[in-house]
Amino acid sequence: AQSVTQLDSHVSVSEGTPVLLRCNYSSSYSPSLFWYVQHPNKGLQLLLKYTSAATLVKGINGFEAEFKKSETSFHLTKPSAHMSDAAEYFCVVSNQAGTALIFGKGTTLSVSS
Amino acid sequence: NAGVTQTPKFQVLKTGQSMTLQCAQDMNHEYMSWYRQDPGMGLRLIHYSVGAGITDQGEVPNGYNVSRSTTEDFPLRLLSAAPSQTSVYFCASSPRLWEGLYEQYFGPGTRLTVT
Numbered sequence: 323a324q325s326v327t328q329l330d331s332h333v334s335v336s337e338g339t340p341v342l343l344r345c346n347y348s349s350s351y352s353p354s355l356f357w358y359v360q361h362p363n364k365g366l367q368l369l370l371k372y373t374s375a376a377t378l379v380k381g382i383n384g385f386e387a388e389f390k391k392s393e394t395s396f397h398l399t400k401p402s403a404h405m406s407d408a409a410e411y412f413c414v415v416s417n418q419a420g421t422a423l424i425f426g427k428g429t430t431l432s433v434s435s
Numbered sequence: 436n437a438g439v440t441q442t443p444k445f446q447v448l449k450t451g452q453s454m455t456l457q458c459a460q461d462m463n464h465e466y467m468s469w470y471r472q473d474p475g476m477g478l479r480l481i482h483y484s485v486g487a488g489i490t491d492q493g494e495v496p497n498g499y500n501v502s503r504s505t506t507e508d509f510p511l512r513l514l515s516a517a518p519s520q521t522s523v524y525f526c527a528s529s530p531r532l533w534e535g536l537y538e539q540y541f542g543p544g545t546r547l548t549v550t
Contacts, residue, residue, distance in 0.1 A: 331475070365525065366478075366541040412477055421485070422468070422493055423539060425477030 324349045326413045328426035336434050341385075341400040343429045345413030348394065355396045356414040356423070357387055366412070372396065383407070408433045436461050439542035441526050447548045448516040456511040456545050458526030466529040467509040468539070471495065471522040478525060484509055516549045523547070 329344040347353060357369040370381025377389040387398045396413060413426040442457045460467065468483035470493075480493030484503040498520060500512040509528075513520060526542040 365543045368538050371538070421466075421483055421491070422480045423470075423478070425470075425479070427475055427477045 324353065324415050324417055324424050326355075326415050326424060326426040328411075328413050328429050330429050331427065332430045332432070334432045334434065335403045337405055338402050341398070341403045341407065341431065343398040343411050343413075343431065345396045345398065345426060346394050347396060347413070347415050349415060349418075351418050354416040354420075355387075355389060356416075357381065357385070357396075357398050358412045358414055358425075359409050360412065360428075361409045369398070369411075403431075403433045405433050405435065407431060438462065439526055439528050439540050441524075441542040441545050443545060444543070445546050447550065448513070449550055450516060450518060452516050454513050454516065456513075456524055456526075456547070458509045458511065458542060459507050460509075460526075460528040460540070461507065462528065462530070462540070463506060464528035464540075465506070465531045466537075466539075467503065468493070468527050469499070469501065469509070469511045470525045470527065471520075472525060472544075473522050481511065481524075513547075518549045521547060521549045 325348045327346045355372040358366045359369050360366050369385050370379045372379045372389045380386045385400045410428045410430050412428050414423045439460045465486050469481040470478040472478045479495045481499050482501040484490045487503050490501050524545045527539040529537045529539045
């Protein structure tokens, strides 16, 4: 069965410093992977997706993620955090049939000034 | 386009009551789904539909019913509400039965409390 593990439930950074949100996945097939962001009391927005094309994926708002098959990882990074990046981030994998998204438990990103 | 809309935004139910959460999309998407979000659990799939007249169960279907009579609408029915169904419910849609190629668009959510 497919699964994702977000290695940190909470990450705190200072504004202007790099962001690293870690995600490992488990899948018996070549997966599609996503990062979604949820701002407080809002719905979910797609940040970026990997679908077996380039392993380095660029998303919105300066975020990017690198698919590493050997490490079964899909970590999300941003060179310089902004206050508006404070939110909950979900690493997500699709099931093999493509009928469902399987969510990690989320990482809360806090950004201090 | 309004995208994916959900009503109501908030709802309080007593144990044993029934209700329907509404979801509609105006993008002519084939695929629609319902998730619930609980603290520390991420989102979990309740039911999904790959087209009008076709529905299937997700990870946590017990206590919920769905139907899909039109492409646009995908209501979620709670038959007899229980406190364990207190959650935030999200509806999502995607252009077609996707293989990870199509983005899922999420509605704003319905916050349900069962007392």
